Amino acid sequence: MDFRNFERLNRRDMLRGTAMLGAGAAFMQPLPLLAQSGTMADVRKAAEAGKDASIKRIRDWIALPSIAAENRSMPEGAAYMAELAKDAGFTNVEIVPTDGHPGVFGTIDVGAKRTLGIYFMYDVKQFDPAEWSSPPLEGKMVERPGFGQAIMGRGAVNQKGPEATFLAALHAIRAAGRKLPVNIVLVCEGEEEIGSPHFRQIATKPNILAALKKCDGIFIPFASQAKNGNVTVNLGSKGIIELELVASGEKWGRGPKGDVHSSLKAMVDSPAWRLVQALQTLVTPDGNKPAIEGWFENVRPLTEREKALIREAAKAGDEAQQKAALGVTHWIDNLAYDDALIRLAQEPTVNIEGLVAGYTGPGGKTVLPGRAVAKLDFRLVPDQTRAEAEKKLRAHLDKHGFTDVEVNVSGGYDPTEVAEDSRLIRTGLATYKKLGVTTNLNARLAGSWPGATFTAPPVSIPAGHFGIGHGSGAHAPDEYFLIDSTNPKVAGLVDATMGFAEFLYTLAAIK
Numbered sequence: 001m002d003f004r005n006f007e008r009l010n011r012r013d014m015l016r017g018t019a020m021l022g023a024g025a026a027f028m029q030p031l032p033l034l035a036q037s038g039t040m041a042d043v044r045k046a047a048e049a050g051k052d053a054s055i056k057r058i059r060d061w062i063a064l065p066s067i068a069a070e071n072r073s074m075p076e077g078a079a080y081m082a083e084l085a086k087d088a089g090f091t092n093v094e095i096v097p098t099d100g101h102p103g104v105f106g107t108i109d110v111g112a113k114r115t116l117g118i119y120f121m122y123d124v125k126q127f128d129p130a131e132w133s134s135p136p137l138e139g140k141m142v143e144r145p146g147f148g149q150a151i152m153g154r155g156a157v158n159q160k161g162p163e164a165t166f167l168a169a170l171h172a173i174r175a176a177g178r179k180l181p182v183n184i185v186l187v188c189e190g191e192e193e194i195g196s197p198h199f200r201q202i203a204t205k206p207n208i209l210a211a212l213k214k215c216d217g218i219f220i221p222f223a224s225q226a227k228n229g230n231v232t233v234n235l236g237s238k239g240i241i242e243l244e245l246v247a248s249g250e251k252w253g254r255g256p257k258g259d260v261h262s263s264l265k266a267m268v269d270s271p272a273w274r275l276v277q278a279l280q281t282l283v284t285p286d287g288n289k290p291a292i293e294g295w296f297e298n299v300r301p302l303t304e305r306e307k308a309l310i311r312e313a314a315k316a317g318d319e320a321q322q323k324a325a326l327g328v329t330h331w332i333d334n335l336a337y338d339d340a341l342i343r344l345a346q347e348p349t350v351n352i353e354g355l356v357a358g359y360t361g362p363g364g365k366t367v368l369p370g371r372a373v374a375k376l377d378f379r380l381v382p383d384q385t386r387a388e389a390e391k392k393l394r395a396h397l398d399k400h401g402f403t404d405v406e407v408n409v410s411g412g413y414d415p416t417e418v419a420e421d422s423r424l425i426r427t428g429l430a431t432y433k434k435l436g437v438t439t440n441l442n443a444r445l446a447g448s449w450p451g452a453t454f455t456a457p458p459v460s461i462p463a464g465h466f467g468i469g470h471g472s473g474a475h476a477p478d479e480y481f482l483i484d485s486t487n488p489k490v491a492g493l494v495d496a497t498m499g500f501a502e503f504l505y506t507l508a509a510i511k
Contacts, residue, residue: 063137151480236382
């Protein structure tokens with residue numbers, strides 16, 4: 001379709017379209033049939049011609065694992081991200097120093113009426129090659145039953161595949177000889193996987209802040225489709241705090257300063273048990289609800305509208321498939337599926353990521369550890385804040401007599417919220433409708449990303465996710481991103497590229 005004749009959209013049209021989509025509009029035809037002539041047909045031809053280059057871009061990026069938690073290849077990751085940006089047409093590209101790992105910034109100014117912000121991350125999670133069926137840095141093509149051919153590797157879906165696909169859309173529009181319909185501001189960091197501890201320094205740098213404040217909104221590219229082709233549009237996400245709790249004989253003044261023989265337990269205190277006791281105070285006995293004093297003071301319950309959106313989405317979901325994918329047989333407290341989804345969006349959480357003390361190798365080693373560490377994450381919901389939560393955690397531990405237990409915060413940020421009638425969300429919904437993709441609105445993503453850096457002052461712009469295509473395995477072995485889809489309801493690489501192109505043209509036209 002030629003977007004020069006694109007129908008003008010307003011909020012009433014969008015809400016009507018959302019209701020239709022929520023009722024189960026079908027993905028009736030493959031995306032290639034949606035671009036018969038005009039601008040988008042030319043862009044599709046360019047995207048198809050550039051497919052091999054797009055795959056190589058993803059594979060080469062996977063081969064460079066920038067892992068902030070391990071301080072691995074971080075300068076190289078920022079430099080590579082900067083080159084990717086320049087190659088895609090961004091100008092004024094700069095590597096932005098922080099007190100931690102650097103970010104990357106760039107702009108494309110075509111003199112358009114509207115400006116879109118794009119958030120990228122170039123860092124990935126740690127990995128153990130022994131747990132993978134394919135080498136995690138090789139980006140091999142593998143068959144995923146029910147989907148098709150996918151590229152497998154660390155960062156494939158989180159987030160290098162979707163991000164490289166957005167860049168592919170920029171390449172395709174340029175190769176088609178078409179002018180971008182909007183200006184673009186790119187802001188990228190290398191510490192998302194450790195809680196974005198220094199991202200605010202990037203976003204509030206004067207020249208970057210000035211560019212962001214011109215944006216109609218900002219999104220993170222997303223491979224969003226389930227097996228049935230449906231997409232969930234999230235109106236926010238939970239915040240997060242990542243930290244360690246440490247109990248040690250040295251800080252406690254009891255127990256050993258280092259590991260000693262376990263036979264001495266009859267006469268020597270144990271820092272490991274000290275940590276376990278501290279952890280037990282943080283939650284109710286079943287481990288399912290935070291028990292930190294004052295934790296729920298500022299928790300805002302979901303509205304009836306938000307709950308209704310979740311229940312509607314549950315009708316279109318596949319509970320059995322989700323349970324199978326997660327390896328569970330029951331939801332928490334034996335809740336029904338829709339009630340479990342409401343709880344997922346509404347409740348703050350205290351989660352133990354890992355426990356480390358003493359010897360954890362093969363067999364036994366009879367030691368009494370002098371130090372024990374618990375890695376935790378706390379998911380926050382509106383109107384909690386990171387600063388408030390950190391203070392309440394420290395006060396809780398002190399009140400319960402654990403003044404010696406260290407709280408070492410490594411990163412985190414507040415929850416993100418975006419208005420349902422914001423231009424960013426309306427553009428996303430309009431684009432999905434145009435592509436024939438069934439959508440459901442969701443009150444809040446249970447996962448986290450630093451969108452609050454954008455939605456809160458001084459930036460104060462809408463922030464969310466957008467994209468089609470499919471991938472899975474983020475933070476896990478055998479992570480993948482779909483390239484050649486054999487599922488007519490799910491986009492492969494070229495169609496996902498076209499989805500991003502459609503979004504840009506829709507943003508330029510929407511009221």
